Amino acid sequence: MRSHRPLAATLLALTTTLSAQQPPQTNTSVLDANGTAHITRVIPVPTTISPEAQASLRRPAGAEDQTLAERRTAIDAWQTSAGETSRKAYPVKIESLTIANVPVRNVLPLEDVHPDHVLINVHGGGFNSDSGSFTESIPIANLTHTRVVSVLYRLAPEHPFPAAVDDTIAVYRDLLKTYKPAHIALYGTSAGAILTAEVAVRLKQLNLPLPAALGIFSGMGDFSQNGDSWSMYALRGLTGSLPVAGTQPRSTEYTGTTNPKDPVLSPLYADLHGMPPTLFITSGRDILLSGTGILHRAFLRSGDDARLIVFEALPHAFWNDISLPETKEAYGYMADFFSQQLNR
Numbered sequence: 001m002r003s004h005r006p007l008a009a010t011l012l013a014l015t016t017t018l019s020a021q022q023p024p025q026t027n028t029s030v031l032d033a034n035g036t037a038h039i040t041r042v043i044p045v046p047t048t049i050s051p052e053a054q055a056s057l058r059r060p061a062g063a064e065d066q067t068l069a070e071r072r073t074a075i076d077a078w079q080t081s082a083g084e085t086s087r088k089a090y091p092v093k094i095e096s097l098t099i100a101n102v103p104v105r106n107v108l109p110l111e112d113v114h115p116d117h118v119l120i121n122v123h124g125g126g127f128n129s130d131s132g133s134f135t136e137s138i139p140i141a142n143l144t145h146t147r148v149v150s151v152l153y154r155l156a157p158e159h160p161f162p163a164a165v166d167d168t169i170a171v172y173r174d175l176l177k178t179y180k181p182a183h184i185a186l187y188g189t190s191a192g193a194i195l196t197a198e199v200a201v202r203l204k205q206l207n208l209p210l211p212a213a214l215g216i217f218s219g220m221g222d223f224s225q226n227g228d229s230w231s232m233y234a235l236r237g238l239t240g241s242l243p244v245a246g247t248q249p250r251s252t253e254y255t256g257t258t259n260p261k262d263p264v265l266s267p268l269y270a271d272l273h274g275m276p277p278t279l280f281i282t283s284g285r286d287i288l289l290s291g292t293g294i295l296h297r298a299f300l301r302s303g304d305d306a307r308l309i310v311f312e313a314l315p316h317a318f319w320n321d322i323s324l325p326e327t328k329e330a331y332g333y334m335a336d337f338f339s340q341q342l343n344r
Contacts, residue, residue, distance in 0.1 A: 046313045050325040053314060061240030068128060075129045083134025086322055090142035100170035105150040107137040113145035117183045117342045118175055121150040122168055124190030124317060127254040128156050135320050136189050143335035160256030161265055168199045181209035185338045189317050193219025197267040200275060213341035214278040215334055218317050220291025221268035224260035227290020237285030237315030272302040279337045281330060283311040283318055309333055
């Protein structure tokens, strides 16, 4: 979810220098007076994951000192390329449409087995770019044989909260003219997972019918504080720059001037009773592992049907890498869950 992290030149230089030094060979842990842990850990590549996943953990992190314009250009190019790769494995038809004045990708299975069903995807990308409108929708449309509408919501920082929520609800309202709520599911990864929860809370506030199911894949529900995994992992898990928690100001690109504990912005503070059945998915080295788990427990405390799957060792939103066997497994869980809920 996290967008480009602001990095000082000195931090980049330090990271480069340390990576060139002999890596530590022992585990250390020191607790300071505040209970903050200062640790070194030697963590081998686990044998509990597929060989492909093991290889992915050996790859270094990509560029992190990008401007927002550079990030968007790079992600757009990757999303197009990854989308083409995904279509080869999961054939679908894709159209560009506008629904309720909001641009969307209309992703159609080659065989539409459920013409009265629709899935709504809200893509990831740190709220400031599109890192999932193809990769998150193509496999699910293919596996569920169901139309997926991927919402190209307005992006931050030009359009902070609640613009993305409003755009998604506008699309949902329009689709309600054609589809029954019991035949609609809403899902997303990373920023899209957060949006999924935010939209569900806002729909409840508006007394609109809720969709039949939610998919919250590597998300969180609290912009007022970070969970433990935020201090442990970078976007690529154990590789990449990781500023010490509390040493940099909290980004307000997406949140803008909204109170971080606003119940729509941060659904952890909302009334979550009566939420639809929800599938949560995260992974062992996910920067949002804590956020996903905390929100899952909030759903459980509210008496909701909430299910959690945690994949071993892999980093944030690993299922965007279609080459991994674990990705195929994750998409299978997602598709099966949506199919079960929409066919009840």
